[in-house]
Amino acid sequence: xxxxxxxxxxxxxxxxxxxxxxxxxxxxxxxxxxxxxxxxxxxxxxxxxxxxxxxxxxxxxxxxxxxxxxxxxxxxxxxxxxxxxxxxxxxxxxxxxxxxxxxxxxxxxxxxxxxxxxxxxxxxxxxxxxxxxxxxxxxxxxxxxxxxxxxxxxxxxxxxxxxxxxxxxxxxxxxxxxxxxxxxxxxxxxxxxxxxxxxxxxxxxxxxxxxxxxxxxxxxxxxxxxxxxxxxxxxxxxxxxxxxxxxxxxxxxxxxxxxxxxxxxxxxxxxxxxxxxxxxxxxxxxxxxxxxxxxxxxxxxxxxxxxxxxxxxxxxxxxxxxxxxxxxxxxxxxxx
Numbered sequence: 258x259x260x261x262x263x264x265x266x267x268x269x270x271x272x273x274x275x276x277x278x279x280x281x282x283x284x285x286x287x288x289x290x291x292x293x294x295x296x297x298x299x300x301x302x303x304x305x306x307x308x309x310x311x312x313x314x315x316x317x318x319x320x321x322x323x324x325x326x327x328x329x330x331x332x333x334x335x336x337x338x339x340x341x342x343x344x345x346x347x348x349x350x351x352x353x354x355x356x357x358x359x360x361x362x363x364x365x366x367x368x369x370x371x372x373x374x375x376x377x378x379x380x381x382x383x384x385x386x387x388x389x390x391x392x393x394x395x396x397x398x399x400x401x402x403x404x405x406x407x408x409x410x411x412x413x414x415x416x417x418x419x420x421x422x423x424x425x426x427x428x429x430x431x432x433x434x435x436x437x438x439x440x441x442x443x444x445x446x447x448x449x450x451x452x453x454x455x456x457x458x459x460x461x462x463x464x465x466x467x468x469x470x471x472x473x474x475x476x477x478x479x480x481x482x483x484x485x486x487x488x489x490x491x492x493x494x495x496x497x498x499x500x501x502x503x504x505x506x507x508x509x510x511x512x513x514x515x516x517x518x519x520x521x522x523x524x525x526x527x528x529x530x531x532x533x534x535x536x537x538x539x540x541x542x543x544x545x546x547x548x549x550x551x552x553x554x555x556x557x558x559x560x561x562x563x564x565x566x567x568x569x570x571x572x573x574x575x576x577x578x579x580x581x582x583x584x585x586x587x588x589x590x591x592x593x
Contacts, residue, residue: 274313277299279311282412294402322411322416323437324437326420326432328421333442334423334442334582335421336506338442341379343355345513347382351417352385352386352415352417353384353417354386354410354413354415354419355379355385356406362466388406388410390402438463440465440520441466441467445473445479459487463498463523464500464519464520465503467481468505470505470511480500487503497530502519527569556592
């Protein structure tokens with residue numbers, strides 16, 4: 258049997274490597290980079306095999322970028338801030354990749370993917386790369402393949418990887434588990450210090466920014482004071498880092514340089530204490546378990562007996578003739 262007759266899912270990892278994509282990414286070519294990310298995001302089984310092989314080939318060339326997570330509620334100005342930050346970093350001689358995650362409709366599954374349009378100046382710069390991706394209803398504010406996409410961008414030589422979450426509220430914690438620093442953008446007049454501490458996302462932030470300070474400077478300063486009070490009530494993520502609270506105006510590029518100074522300070526402090534590399538090792542292990550969980554769910558749904566029995570059991574649960582726990586245990590029993 259020759260290779261052309263072999264099912265893609267049975268090809269060896271070596272045979273599955275797309276050397277043109279690997280070489281193109283390492284040569285910092287944007288077209289192969291974009292095609293690689295599209296391959297990673299594909300749900301086809303043969304594409305998943307090729308994507309794994311490509312990532313394995315690129316892995317020795319990853320790890321050099323600063324991974325920055327940006328989150329905040331809709332309207333806080335994330336896209337404007339990221340564009341301003343990206344242009345500032347490019348002025349400092351750095352290459353910037355932005356992974357913007359757009360919410361997918363729970364009804365149609367579609368996404369607008371408009372973040373690139375919002376970053377008009379940055380998207381046209383040759384030292385920048387912006388990739389909008391649908392969340393595909395993935396939890397945690399990021400897309401399912403954001404981690405893999407970050408690695409590919411690092412292999413393509415980008416110095417800073419910015420991950421912009423969907424911005425839906427307090428559940429966007431997954432980005433903190435895949436980036437080096439998690440930055441939370443807040444609005445002035447967003448509530449008192451008690452309201453601030455109720456936001457569970459606050460306790461995992463490494464840096465907090467009150468944006469749009471130019472609109473109402475007095476309100477921005479009050480918000481800064483309230484957030485600082487709230488942070489004192491929380492257990493710090495690191496004993497060696499006190500979470501800074503900054504005020505800035507992304508629209509006017511006021512405070513962006515101070516923001517990046519804090520990011521570099523954060524890396525310096527945590528590198529000196531050994532926490533920076535330890536954090537990345539912990540994230541890699543957590544990623545492995547996430548992949549195991551996803552793989553088990555996929556195998557469960559594709560199990561022949563599960564596929565055959567699931568419709569009848571689901572109907573029985575809906576009609577109240579059986580309990581969800583009984584139906585779940587029966588389906589899980591097929592995996593024994």
